[in-house]
Amino acid sequence: MINLPPEGWDALWLSLRVAGLSTLLSLPVALGVAVLLARGRFWGRGILNGLVHLPLVLPPVVTGYLLLIALGRTAPIGVFLEETFGLVLAFRWTGAVLAAAVMSFPLTVRAIWLALEAVEPGLEEAAATLGASPARVFATVTLPLIAPGVLAGAVIGFAKAMGEFGATITFVSNIPGETQTVPSAIYSFLQVPGGEATVWGLVALAVGVALGALLLAELLSRRVAARIAGRA
Amino acid sequence: MINLPPEGWDALWLSLRVAGLSTLLSLPVALGVAVLLARGRFWGRGILNGLVHLPLVLPPVVTGYLLLIALGRTAPIGVFLEETFGLVLAFRWTGAVLAAAVMSFPLTVRAIWLALEAVEPGLEEAAATLGASPARVFATVTLPLIAPGVLAGAVIGFAKAMGEFGATITFVSNIPGETQTVPSAIYSFLQVPGGEATVWGLVALAVGVALGALLLAELLSRRVAARIAGRA
Amino acid sequence: EPVRVFAAASLKTALDAAAAEWAGGTVSLSYAGSGAVARQVAAGAPADIVVLAHADWMKWLDAQGVLGTDPVIFAGNTLAVIGPVGDAELALTPQDIAARLGRDGRLAMGDLRAVPAGIYGQEALVALGLWNGVAGRIAQADNVRNAMAFVARGEAPLGIVYASDALADPRVAIVADIPSDVHAPIVYPAAVTASAGPMAQEFLSFLQSSVGQSVFRAAGLQEPPK
Amino acid sequence: MLRIELSHRFGDFALDVDITAGDGITMLFGPSGAGKSTIAKAVGGLLQTDQAYVQLGERVLADTSKLLWLKPHMRRIGYVFQEPRLFPHLSVRGNLLYGAGHDTDLARIADLLDIAPLLTRRPAGLSGGEAARVALGRALLSAPSLLILDEPLAALDARRKADILPYLERLRDHANVPMLYITHALDEVARLGSTLVLLQNGKVARSGSVKDVLSDPDAVPVLGPRMAGAMLEGHVVRHVDGLTELEVSGGLVWVPGTAGAVDTKIRLRVMAQDVIVGTQKPQGLSALNILPAKVVSLHRGDGPGALVVLQSGTDRLLARITQRSLDEMSLAPGDAVYGILKTVSVGPTDVFAGLD
Amino acid sequence: MLRIELSHRFGDFALDVDITAGDGITMLFGPSGAGKSTIAKAVGGLLQTDQAYVQLGERVLADTSKLLWLKPHMRRIGYVFQEPRLFPHLSVRGNLLYGAGHDTDLARIADLLDIAPLLTRRPAGLSGGEAARVALGRALLSAPSLLILDEPLAALDARRKADILPYLERLRDHANVPMLYITHALDEVARLGSTLVLLQNGKVARSGSVKDVLSDPDAVPVLGPRMAGAMLEGHVVRHVDGLTELEVSGGLVWVPGTAGAVDTKIRLRVMAQDVIVGTQKPQGLSALNILPAKVVSLHRGDGPGALVVLQSGTDRLLARITQRSLDEMSLAPGDAVYGILKTVSVGPTDVFAGLD
Numbered sequence A, B: 001m002i003n004l005p006p007e008g009w010d011a012l013w014l015s016l017r018v019a020g021l022s023t024l025l026s027l028p029v030a031l032g033v034a035v036l037l038a039r040g041r042f043w044g045r046g047i048l049n050g051l052v053h054l055p056l057v058l059p060p061v062v063t064g065y066l067l068l069i070a071l072g073r074t075a076p077i078g079v080f081l082e083e084t085f086g087l088v089l090a091f092r093w094t095g096a097v098l099a100a101a102v103m104s105f106p107l108t109v110r111a112i113w114l115a116l117e118a119v120e121p122g123l124e125e126a127a128a129t130l131g132a133s134p135a136r137v138f139a140t141v142t143l144p145l146i147a148p149g150v151l152a153g154a155v156i157g158f159a160k161a162m163g164e165f166g167a168t169i170t171f172v173s174n175i176p177g178e179t180q181t182v183p184s185a186i187y188s189f190l191q192v193p194g195g196e197a198t199v200w201g202l203v204a205l206a207v208g209v210a211l212g213a214l215l216l217a218e219l220l221s222r223r224v225a226a227r228i229a230g231r232a
Numbered sequence C: 001e002p003v004r005v006f007a008a009a010s011l012k013t014a015l016d017a018a019a020a021e022w023a024g025g026t027v028s029l030s031y032a033g034s035g036a037v038a039r040q041v042a043a044g045a046p047a048d049i050v051v052l053a054h055a056d057w058m059k060w061l062d063a064q065g066v067l068g069t070d071p072v073i074f075a076g077n078t079l080a081v082i083g084p085v086g087d088a089e090l091a092l093t094p095q096d097i098a099a100r101l102g103r104d105g106r107l108a109m110g111d112l113r114a115v116p117a118g119i120y121g122q123e124a125l126v127a128l129g130l131w132n133g134v135a136g137r138i139a140q141a142d143n144v145r146n147a148m149a150f151v152a153r154g155e156a157p158l159g160i161v162y163a164s165d166a167l168a169d170p171r172v173a174i175v176a177d178i179p180s181d182v183h184a185p186i187v188y189p190a191a192v193t194a195s196a197g198p199m200a201q202e203f204l205s206f207l208q209s210s211v212g213q214s215v216f217r218a219a220g221l222q223e224p225p226k
Numbered sequence D, E: 001m002l003r004i005e006l007s008h009r010f011g012d013f014a015l016d017v018d019i020t021a022g023d024g025i026t027m028l029f030g031p032s033g034a035g036k037s038t039i040a041k042a043v044g045g046l047l048q049t050d051q052a053y054v055q056l057g058e059r060v061l062a063d064t065s066k067l068l069w070l071k072p073h074m075r076r077i078g079y080v081f082q083e084p085r086l087f088p089h090l091s092v093r094g095n096l097l098y099g100a101g102h103d104t105d106l107a108r109i110a111d112l113l114d115i116a117p118l119l120t121r122r123p124a125g126l127s128g129g130e131a132a133r134v135a136l137g138r139a140l141l142s143a144p145s146l147l148i149l150d151e152p153l154a155a156l157d158a159r160r161k162a163d164i165l166p167y168l169e170r171l172r173d174h175a176n177v178p179m180l181y182i183t184h185a186l187d188e189v190a191r192l193g194s195t196l197v198l199l200q201n202g203k204v205a206r207s208g209s210v211k212d213v214l215s216d217p218d219a220v221p222v223l224g225p226r227m228a229g230a231m232l233e234g235h236v237v238r239h240v241d242g243l244t245e246l247e248v249s250g251g252l253v254w255v256p257g258t259a260g261a262v263d264t265k266i267r268l269r270v271m272a273q274d275v276i277v278g279t280q281k282p283q284g285l286s287a288l289n290i291l292p293a294k295v296v297s298l299h300r301g302d303g304p305g306a307l308v309v310l311q312s313g314t315d316r317l318l319a320r321i322t323q324r325s326l327d328e329m330s331l332a333p334g335d336a337v338y339g340i341l342k343t344v345s346v347g348p349t350d351v352f353a354g355l356d
């Protein structure tokens, strides 16, 4: 087995929770935004598009810093969230979830977007003529057809969330057991002369988990695609 | 105009060069790898897939460190490159290009991959029956059909390259005028009490460039897609 | 409730050891760059104690009004020029440094603006009259450890890091000591925050106690300058 | 009642039609590129034309002058597209039931279309004809208040077509679903249609009841000479030897099969090219049906053929003969002649229960 | 020569055929799901069947027993698919020229298929029939050494079909390109085919020269009663009044149009249902063609119809009449009778230049 100090295991467990939750929570939003971007023709579409991609373009530290400015405990929104919902993000694992979600958001959205563009409009038309409302068409035709794309988006989001460092450490810092994800832990151990063994252990674990998820998802997605193509 | 110290402008210019070149150079490779992954059935496909995604999963610093270990001046490959091609990567802007390419690679590959999966096989079959060799089918049917996906991949790669920080600074450090990209400059100024003005100036520039590229590319890609769909 | 310490990452070895020694309670240590730590504490981070690697950031923090006490200096450090282990002593002259750097060798340092060791290092180079010779040759890293890694991996023939770090990596060796009077004193200021719990002051006192200080000496840090 | 007023431009192509169709099946017939599918799409709500007024019964589905444009799913219009458009992720069964509330009719329709063995299959594995049949069944099962069929039988072989036609007929007669039916096949027009709209180049070239348009010599150039024919109406008299004797206004006619119960009203389509004109009553011929008639008019075409319009009782018959024969027999309007139909040329697809 | 030996399983469906086809056009005819497209795909190299031996002329394209399987682009086989499969990113012109080295024949084929006005358009804006014509033109222009056509005319209207058929004929006769032609339309079979392969359920039900299979009373159940007919061979005697007089072995026959120069060999298809049997020579009829003949055999079917095989000179004629007529005329083998064909029932699509 890999020999890790307890905080290494804590970090792994936290990373899994953070990446899992961020994927789960952001997926519906990403789906909605992807639909808006792929199908919508509205004022502000360009702005939404830019906003979604911002975390990709900015150095992660800046994104983290912007999050801190916007949602910190002394920032207006942060105060509002805390007073209204009792939700504190900065320096909490919840904030790590948010940071991971924000950072992986453009990747997830793009994967779903591309899948949406590949859906044959003829099929959605056919569903409409069969009396299906746009919502039903979406749920019963569009969604199943983009399922592989959604899955791909979720997985790339998860992988990105597992690897996210700059925004996370800036927004929620690096508190062992609370906000110290695997990348933060790796950063910490890299500061210690002789910390390499732990670093490589963590790297191996992180890579194992993320690639495992990736391959699993690809398998799944192939199976879904094969079902759709009628090969199974 | 935005008020920046000269090194800020240098950094912007360098970032543009680095991101542009990394996109240009990695695009054909990404295309090849995407084809292999989407169409190939070979031993080691899973490994290739994992390798491509590694930079996404790993904290960027680790990727940078791995690059340093693999391609540094004392590493066998680094020595080989230097002796054979006179190519030095560490501390050079060429290394920044490589770091940017590696970090954006998974994003570019995935975009192209998804586009490839959406190509109707019937069209490629039809081209083959018209006597086109697989290479010609690829060049004249597949490639034009995935053009929007390739463009999307290039742009997301470019955007990512503009924002890349961790791997770049770890691999090629932060040498003003040589390896100091916009994110490195931002990092540098962000850590100075009172450096915010410069930081925001750089952020605005970086965001402007990357989002500009993004929107331009989307416009282009819509036009290409419309051409394909025969709406133009 | 553990005492929460937000600390400069370059202090990890020393502070981890000190926390392990402290019998008064548990300590939770969160490491990041000094600048990041300072900004986080200013943004309301749940820190009882903040420990930085540069006095300027502490001054800045003080000005934000988030500190509960005046900062105390509990340790100091010195800089050293390092090279790959086995390299000969270096004379701090433009000629010798130029010779060691060769045609295109780099001098690895912390970021000259962002990393305290880089800031001190530049100050020293200027004072020693060496700056003009090396100004274009600096490879800045985003933290001291990465600067040291450049030397350890043979990428850079020389680097400037804390003496305490230099001792800890077997792949590098100190080739020249930098006199401590050519730059602002390297000090590690610590302070209890305004929102600190009752145990915070105790841990801070422990760091200044003889037990705490011996832990720091063992980690290569020095006594705070008088 | 279905009212369709559309105009639209696609580059050079300009569509401009005003069609009123009663109940039953309205056939859109015209060459490729005439605008048939474009009309169908506009009625279905899938293509918003520059100008549109579409009314189905009491419901106005579109009125661009009032900015009214119902979405496709609000129109309750079933649509069979030129391509099958099956949902690839659903089984054949899932496709069939997509628009149906329940599966009461599934078994019946699946049997009818001969797709029962395919129910658990995925669309990707279906042959062209199988897919077309599933698409047809899917639209039928969605219980629409108008059914648009865009060349629904084109991919089917003759036998299957013959199997499905009676079902469409039954649907027309009993389900009370008006249909807009696009086809290139005149036998489908004659068999199923109530109203026939001949389209050319985006315009209505002729329209009216199928009976009137088909037996109008002036429509022959649009329909093509081999497609001309007339429609007779009659009722069943008796069934003998697997044949049915019908009484039409001009006499008695035998048709194969047992078409309808005694007294059922029946329509017969008689192709002009299947009618022989005789000046004497023929003897010893295998053709059973000989109707006395009077020559109404003669229409010489550009080619070697000519059309003879005959009055037989109250019905009109068209006969297509060569101009050479015309001259040899020296026919003239008013002549008493015999119209000779081969029994078997009035085959099963040309006999149908009447609408009226 | 084309040799096709295949076997393959798709779940319940088992294909197992052994087909040898000469030059000219080999027609695959059979109900939906019979396996026609599957055979076409295997020959084209698009679907690797479990077992395959395919030989075209001297070239063996596939031999699974020797692990030989040429890739589609090495087979030089043009393919018109059941769907158009046009390249969406290329103009119609680009599509047409995709497989052609040069554009020498472009204008001619574009004119012929009536797609010249579409050349600069994109496939997405084409109607169903327009797309089908472009797909056909594209395959024609690729100069293949075998052309596979999977229901190429199904989406075309009758007039366009009639326009394109002569071109396919010319191709067959002059370009020396063998074709594998899948269709549901027997008029295409009769018009174009040299060899006819009747498929049912993945097996060859009957095969042979089109002439033999079509005039074989035993094939009628497979073809459908309304499709039965015979083939006559003759040559052009003269052209009068826009008609052509042909000499067949049993006598003289008039057909409309000027079909071929004097002495050209000609094939005529005469549908069984277009033949009337008379025991006396009829007088005063608009039908010009009356051939003396002898009854060879009588075949009563299950329904009301019966087939009469007639010998006329050296040719066989099939006549489909009612059993009632059969009884009334008390026909028996050996009886001397007259076969009466309406001139115009031998319409333009049923006259063709012979192959032999």
Ligand SMILES: Nc1ncnc2c1ncn2[C@@H]1O[C@H](COP(=O)(O)OP(=O)(O)OP(=O)(O)O)[C@@H](O)[C@H]1O
Binding pocket: D124, D125, D126, D127, D128, D129, D130, D155, E010, E011, E013, E030, E031, E032, E033, E034, E035, E036, E037, E038, E039, E082
């Ligand atoms: N990929 C596949 N998977 C499973 N079954 C298939 C597949 N392709 C074809 N089949 C089945 O094989 C049989 C023959 O199909 P094929 O497409 O050859 O029919 P066809 O004769 O061309 O019919 P049509 O006239 O309707 O086009 C059908 O029952 C079909 O469902």
Ligand SMILES: Nc1ncnc2c1ncn2[C@@H]1O[C@H](COP(=O)(O)OP(=O)(O)OP(=O)(O)O)[C@@H](O)[C@H]1O
Binding pocket: D010, D011, D013, D030, D031, D032, D033, D034, D035, D036, D037, D038, D039, D082, E124, E125, E126, E127, E128, E129, E130, E155
């Ligand atoms: N989206 C479009 N863009 C441009 N032109 C179009 C578009 N859709 C149809 N057309 C043109 O409009 C005309 C009518 O097309 P439509 O599809 O209605 O013909 P159709 O009568 O259904 O023909 P077919 O029998 O071949 O299916 C054609 O000339 C076609 O090229």
Ligand code: MOO
Binding pocket: C008, C009, C010, C011, C032, C033, C034, C035, C053, C115, C116, C117, C142, C143, C144
């Ligand atoms: O931990 Mo520091 O602030 O990089 O010396």
Ligand SMILES: [Mg+2]
Binding pocket: D036, D037, D038, D082, D150, E127, E128, E129
């Ligand atoms: Mg159409």
Ligand SMILES: [Mg+2]
Binding pocket: D127, D128, D129, E036, E037, E038, E082, E150
């Ligand atoms: Mg088929």
